[in-house]
Amino acid sequence: MTFHLNAFLMGVGHHEAAWRHPRTTATDVLDVAHFQNLGRIAERGKLDSIFFADGLAAGPRIERNTLTIFEPITLLSAIAAVTDRVGLIATASTSYNEPFNLARKFASLDHISGGRAGWNIVTSANAEEAFNFGLDARPEHAKRYERAGEFVDVALALWDSWEDDAIVLDEEAGRFADPTKVHAIDHEGERFRVRGPLNSPRSVQGRPLLVQAGSSEAGKEFAAQHAEAVFTAQRTVEEGVAFYRDLKSRLAKYGRAEHDLKVLPGLVPFIAETQEAARALEQEFTDLISPDYALRQLSTLLGVDLTEHALDAPLPPLPSESQIEGGKSRFTLVKELAENEQLTVRELIGKLGGGRGHRTFAGTPEQVADELQTWFEAGAADGFNIMPPYLPGGLEDFVDQVVPILQERGLFRTDYESSTLRGHYGLGHAENRHTAHPVAVGA
Amino acid sequence: MTFHLNAFLMGVGHHEAAWRHPRTTATDVLDVAHFQNLGRIAERGKLDSIFFADGLAAGPRIERNTLTIFEPITLLSAIAAVTDRVGLIATASTSYNEPFNLARKFASLDHISGGRAGWNIVTSANAEEAFNFGLDARPEHAKRYERAGEFVDVALALWDSWEDDAIVLDEEAGRFADPTKVHAIDHEGERFRVRGPLNSPRSVQGRPLLVQAGSSEAGKEFAAQHAEAVFTAQRTVEEGVAFYRDLKSRLAKYGRAEHDLKVLPGLVPFIAETQEAARALEQEFTDLISPDYALRQLSTLLGVDLTEHALDAPLPPLPSESQIEGGKSRFTLVKELAENEQLTVRELIGKLGGGRGHRTFAGTPEQVADELQTWFEAGAADGFNIMPPYLPGGLEDFVDQVVPILQERGLFRTDYESSTLRGHYGLGHAENRHTAHPVAVGA
Numbered sequence: 001m002t003f004h005l006n007a008f009l010m011g012v013g014h015h016e017a018a019w020r021h022p023r024t025t026a027t028d029v030l031d032v033a034h035f036q037n038l039g040r041i042a043e044r045g046k047l048d049s050i051f052f053a054d055g056l057a058a059g060p061r062i063e064r065n066t067l068t069i070f071e072p073i074t075l076l077s078a079i080a081a082v083t084d085r086v087g088l089i090a091t092a093s094t095s096y097n098e099p100f101n102l103a104r105k106f107a108s109l110d111h112i113s114g115g116r117a118g119w120n121i122v123t124s125a126n127a128e129e130a131f132n133f134g135l136d137a138r139p140e141h142a143k144r145y146e147r148a149g150e151f152v153d154v155a156l157a158l159w160d161s162w163e164d165d166a167i168v169l170d171e172e173a174g175r176f177a178d179p180t181k182v183h184a185i186d187h188e189g190e191r192f193r194v195r196g197p198l199n200s201p202r203s204v205q206g207r208p209l210l211v212q213a214g215s216s217e218a219g220k221e222f223a224a225q226h227a228e229a230v231f232t233a234q235r236t237v238e239e240g241v242a243f244y245r246d247l248k249s250r251l252a253k254y255g256r257a258e259h260d261l262k263v264l265p266g267l268v269p270f271i272a273e274t275q276e277a278a279r280a281l282e283q284e285f286t287d288l289i290s291p292d293y294a295l296r297q298l299s300t301l302l303g304v305d306l307t308e309h310a311l312d313a314p315l316p317p318l319p320s321e322s323q324i325e326g327g328k329s330r331f332t333l334v335k336e337l338a339e340n341e342q343l344t345v346r347e348l349i350g351k352l353g354g355g356r357g358h359r360t361f362a363g364t365p366e367q368v369a370d371e372l373q374t375w376f377e378a379g380a381a382d383g384f385n386i387m388p389p390y391l392p393g394g395l396e397d398f399v400d401q402v403v404p405i406l407q408e409r410g411l412f413r414t415d416y417e418s419s420t421l422r423g424h425y426g427l428g429h430a431e432n433r434h435t436a437h438p439v440a441v442g443a
Numbered sequence: 444m445t446f447h448l449n450a451f452l453m454g455v456g457h458h459e460a461a462w463r464h465p466r467t468t469a470t471d472v473l474d475v476a477h478f479q480n481l482g483r484i485a486e487r488g489k490l491d492s493i494f495f496a497d498g499l500a501a502g503p504r505i506e507r508n509t510l511t512i513f514e515p516i517t518l519l520s521a522i523a524a525v526t527d528r529v530g531l532i533a534t535a536s537t538s539y540n541e542p543f544n545l546a547r548k549f550a551s552l553d554h555i556s557g558g559r560a561g562w563n564i565v566t567s568a569n570a571e572e573a574f575n576f577g578l579d580a581r582p583e584h585a586k587r588y589e590r591a592g593e594f595v596d597v598a599l600a601l602w603d604s605w606e607d608d609a610i611v612l613d614e615e616a617g618r619f620a621d622p623t624k625v626h627a628i629d630h631e632g633e634r635f636r637v638r639g640p641l642n643s644p645r646s647v648q649g650r651p652l653l654v655q656a657g658s659s660e661a662g663k664e665f666a667a668q669h670a671e672a673v674f675t676a677q678r679t680v681e682e683g684v685a686f687y688r689d690l691k692s693r694l695a696k697y698g699r700a701e702h703d704l705k706v707l708p709g710l711v712p713f714i715a716e717t718q719e720a721a722r723a724l725e726q727e728f729t730d731l732i733s734p735d736y737a738l739r740q741l742s743t744l745l746g747v748d749l750t751e752h753a754l755d756a757p758l759p760p761l762p763s764e765s766q767i768e769g770g771k772s773r774f775t776l777v778k779e780l781a782e783n784e785q786l787t788v789r790e791l792i793g794k795l796g797g798g799r800g801h802r803t804f805a806g807t808p809e810q811v812a813d814e815l816q817t818w819f820e821a822g823a824a825d826g827f828n829i830m831p832p833y834l835p836g837g838l839e840d841f842v843d844q845v846v847p848i849l850q851e852r853g854l855f856r857t858d859y860e861s862s863t864l865r866g867h868y869g870l871g872h873a874e875n876r877h878t879a880h881p882v883a884v885g886a
Contacts, residue, residue, distance in 0.1 A: 019612070019619065026612040026619075030644070032555045036524070056543065058642040063622045069643050071544075071551040074520045078555050081479070081524035098539060100499065100575040101514075108514040112475045112521050131638035132543040169470065171463040174733045179506045195574035199501040200512050201473070290617045 002412055003376050004048045004262055004383025004425055005403075006089070008231070009038050011069075013390035014268055014358075016297070017288035023393045029069060032078050038392055039079040042086045045399030046413050048383070048424040049087030049118060051211075051231075052076065056096055057128035059300070063293065073105050080113035087421030089118035089211055095144055096124055096133045099154035100194055106208040107159065107200040115204030115420035120211040120231070121222075123148045125326040126300075141325050145218040150189045152210070152226050157185040159207035160433045161197030177201070183434060206430030209421045215243070215329030216321075224250035227261055228427055231385045233333055233358045234265040240380030262382040262425055265375065266358035268389050269368050271397040278362035285389060286350045294349040301327070301334060311346040314338075333357045358387055365401035372402075373411060445855055446819050447491045447705055447826025447868055448846075449532070451674070452481050454512075456833035457711055457801075459740070460731035466836045472512060475521050481835055482522040485529045488842030489856050491826070491867040492530030492561060494654075494674070495519065499539055500571035502743070506736065516548050523556035530864030532561030532654055538587055539567055539576045542597035543637055549651040550602065550643040558647030558863035563654040564669070566591050568769040569743075584768050588661040593632045595653070595669050600628040602650035603876045604640030620644070626877060649873030652864045658686070658772030659764075667693035670704055671870055674828045676776055676801045677708040683823030705825040705868055708818065709801035711832050712811050714840040721805035728832060729793045737792040744770075744777060754789040757781075776800045801830055808844035815845075816854060 008014070012024040012034075019026040028034035042050045052072035072090035080088055088109065092102055102119075110117035123144035124130075130138040139147070166181035185196035212219065212227035223230050224247060234240035243265075248258045270285075272278035291311055299306045303324055304316065315338050324331045334357055338348050351360070361371055375381045388394030406412035418424055431437075451457070455467040455477075462469040471477035485493045495515035515533035523531055531552065535545055545562075553560035566587035567573075573581040582590070609624035628639035655662065655670035666673050667690060677683035686708075691701045713728075715721035734754055742749045746767055747759065758781050767774045777800055781791050794803070804814055818824045831837030849855035861867055874880075 017617070020614040020617055026614060030554060030610070032524075056547075056642065058625065058640050062620050062625050062640075063618065069551075070554060071548050071643075074516055074548055074551040074555065077517045077520035078524045081475075081521045096541060097544065098576060101540065104499075105514050105517055108512075108517040111473060111513060112517065128638075131636075133541060134636040167473070169462070171469060174460070174463055174731070174736075175506065176462065176469075177505050182501065182505050193574075193577040195571075197501050197505070199499065200514075288617070293617075 002410065003372070003381065004229075004264065005045070005412065006049045006051050006229070006231070006264055006383070006385050007038070007042045007047050007395055008051045008053070008266065008385050008387045009035070009391065009395070010053065010387075011391070013394055014387045015285045015389040016294070017285055017290070018390040020288045021285060021390055023390050028391070032070070032075070034392070035070070035075055036079050036082045038395060039083045039086060041392060041395050041399055043083050045403045046416055047086055047399070049089050049421055050079070051089040051118070051120065051385070052091065053120070054091040054093075054122075055126060055129060056093060056124060057126060057132055059126065059128045073109055076117075077109055077112055080109070080116065084114075085416045085419065086116070087118055087209065087424055088113055088116045089120055089209065089421075091120040091122050093122050093124040093129070094148040094151040095139060096129065099151050099192055100158065100198070103155040103158040103198055104200055106155075107198060107203045110203035110205050110208055111200070115422070117203070117205065118209035118211055118229070118421050120213060121148060121152065121226070122213070127326075138325060141216070141328060142218065145222055147191050148222060150191050154185070154187050154189070154192050154194050156207065157187060157433075158194070158196055158198040159202070161185055162200075162202040163432055163434050164202050164206070167201050181434075202432070205420050205422050206432060209425065209427070214327070219329060220247055220250060223247060223261065224256070225254045228422070229262045229264055229425060232263060232265050233330065234380065235333070235337065235359050237375055237378050237380050240265050240375055241378055244380050259426065264383045264385040265381050266385040266387050267371070268358055268360040268387045269394070269398060269402070270360070270362040270389060271365055271368060271394070271401060272362075273364060275363050275367060278364065282360065282362045282389075289349060291346070291349065294352075295345070298345070298349065298352070302331060306345065309345055312344050314342065314344055315348065330357055360389075365397075365405055368398075368402045369405040369409070372406065373409065376411065445853065446815070446824065447672075447707065448488070448855065449492045449494050449672070449674070449707055449826070449828050450481070450485045450490050450838055451494045451496070451709065451828050451830045452478070452834065452838070453496065453830075454834070456837060457830045458728045458832040459737070460728055460733070461833040463731045464728060464833055466833050471834070475513070475518070477835070478513070478518055479522050479525045481838060482526045482529060484835060484838050484842055486526050488846045489859055490529055490842070492532050492864055493522070494532040494561070494563065494828070495534065496563070497534040497536075497565075498569060498572060499536060499567060500569060500575055502569065502571045516552055519560075520552055520555055523552070523559065528859045528862065529559070530561055530652065530867055531556055531559045532563055532652065532864075534563040534565050536565050536567040536572070537591040537594040538582060539572065542594050542635055543601065543641070546598040546601040546641055547643055549598075550641060550646045553646035553648050553651055554643070558865070560646070560648065561652035561654050561672070561864050563656060563674070564591060564595065564665075565656070570769075581768060584659070584771065585661065588665055590634050591665060593634050597628070597630050597632070597635050597637050599650065600630060600876075601637070601639055601641040602645070604628055605643075605645040606875055606877050607645050607649070610644050624877075645875070648863050648865050649875060652868065652870070657770070662772060663690055663693060666690060666704065667699070668697045671865070672705045672707060672868060675706060675708050676773065677823065678776070678780065678802050680818055680821050680823050683708050683818055684821055687823050702869065707826045707828040708824050709828040709830050710814070711801055711803040711830045712837070712841060712845070713803070713805035713832060714808055714811055714837070714844060715805075716807065718806050718810060721807065725803065725805045725832075732792060734789070734792065737795070738788070741788070741792065741795070745774060749788065752788055755787050757785065757787055758791065773800055803832075808840075808848055811841075811845045812848040812852065815849065816852065819854065
């Protein structure tokens, strides 16, 4: 058994102060060549995929960091042009797009990349985003997921609207495509009315790999129904195993098997020759965190104004998850972290600086490999979402120092065995509803 | 004085039967390498730009041709990765996008390409498109232009929301950007409410080059107010001069100078060593047109069902332009062509096959150069929208055989003198409203 590796890439690194550290070049955040280089490094390591998150508002990041300068699909197309195998996953919102446009864009990326497109489906939890799309507040959590469900239904129907062999290219007869193999979708739903077909023939993978990252009840149910890979933040092996079992146990009722969905917990690795050096490196980054920026970011995350709060005091009492309309699972993760470890605000900020709630691990390449193996063998993961704290160095160290150890241990591929993203994740060809063989109810 | 050249690229050529001709490879319509190659050829010819049109419905093209497989911004990003100088213009709709998302995408393409992005602003005249976005019919012509006007206002405000020097990158002070140079836009209009700022700093050009192609009254007024380049279909020098004068005369009331807007009539060139050979080549393509497909396309264009109409009879009486809700100027152009030249339906289809209303010209490289020079010197054009009937050969012949003649005559640049699309078209830096010097009212 081998596992999967995704590189979650963000600016010059996940650590919020990464751009200030001597190991990065701050201007790289604006340089497409930097991102193309990251794609090449990931491919050198035979990683399954790279991933760019997104948000549709500048938000409070303006002063201290700007994480989402490039729209991810546009960026990944430029990276597709300089890579051959690595998968290309982009976040896109179901709340602030039209399904026809988004289905088209992912079909385009899949055509352009030769079958390497993936969609991280988000419902856009941030109120700042709502203000850019004519709303006075973010839509409620439940409403967002309702829209996401119908949105995905429409997108899936559009991606199936051209059968795999609809393009005929019969030059003699002057027959470009076979219209009997191209289908209107005639979707008439609560939120969308879309006639179709898509204005793009079936792409290499049929449709992008579907990825999801919300861990609320609604998020987990959505993932169980639709997702093929799940990014998740888990802080201990025990929590990881519980989440893994929980999610996998929900698949059967949608007619899906356990191997149809890959669970990928996040890890922010600080890598150095000795554990001491790795910890010192992490501390260098922690020391660069700006407390006033971190307080503002924490306030947004928790829905409580902490900007005047004393840094060395514990957190004030927090609301319960049910009162939160934003990212519910992230809220609960941070709340539990602060309460269980009895952290002061300053300590909490330090813990969050690297991965905004994801697990940070400082160690030697061997120790990082051990960690991943432990989680994998404990049944907490099908693979990992590697979040380098600084870039490109943090990705290079992982690829050049950790990946070879994983390969030696037989835990990770030594070369690509597939040309598509779905193939890397061990998923079969996406069946088209118009030509699929009958399957069990609910599949 | 020199002129400008845009290559308008479509699949394996503008001629609807191009994919059936031995000079093309039909599978190229699905191959990003083909489109990247076209970008490189255009750059070899020092062309100002390449352009991809778009439509948001498969429409009646399924059986005979598929012209818009790739979403243009995504495609141009992959072309940006393999070119350095040529401008990259994409059609995008104001009727079926959100201004925040589209402004972001063009900002991304401008960052990624180093200042080469251009936006051909369309209002989506086709009813088939409306059905993919929850509507029962296309919005009225006037309503579409009202929305387009507000859409462009919002996009321009978003592109100005970051001042040119808002990014500070002061690593010592931990100051990524200067928040006093990043502005909310607080747009509250009839159709859009957008708070801003954009989630992307000011791009190389400040904003994309704005292009427009509608020639109805509303279209011309919109162009005079916003466009920096206009693609237009004109069949004679006299009509070209009249259109050119008409459009330029509208600029003053918006505080703009004549050189602020470049007029680019379309030309579909069939190029060969002799005029006879060029005409024979054109005839080869005409002979490949499928009449039943052409009748359906003509029906859509004219809003009259011609699918049962006799091919060798003249057109039936047509409605007036005011009764048309689709592309008004294209309707009138085709109507006048058919009536003035007393064409049968078959003859009209032949004339339209190459360029859907644009002027087709068959001749030697010298003759094509003469034609362009005549139009330019008569005051009908600031440059040309070259629409190769087949690809890549039709573009290669133009670049390798016609461009050198234009260069010898001093009509076209022998090398790029700028690194940006705005620069190629002789337009100055796009001023930011927050830092611009006071200018005349209306500017």
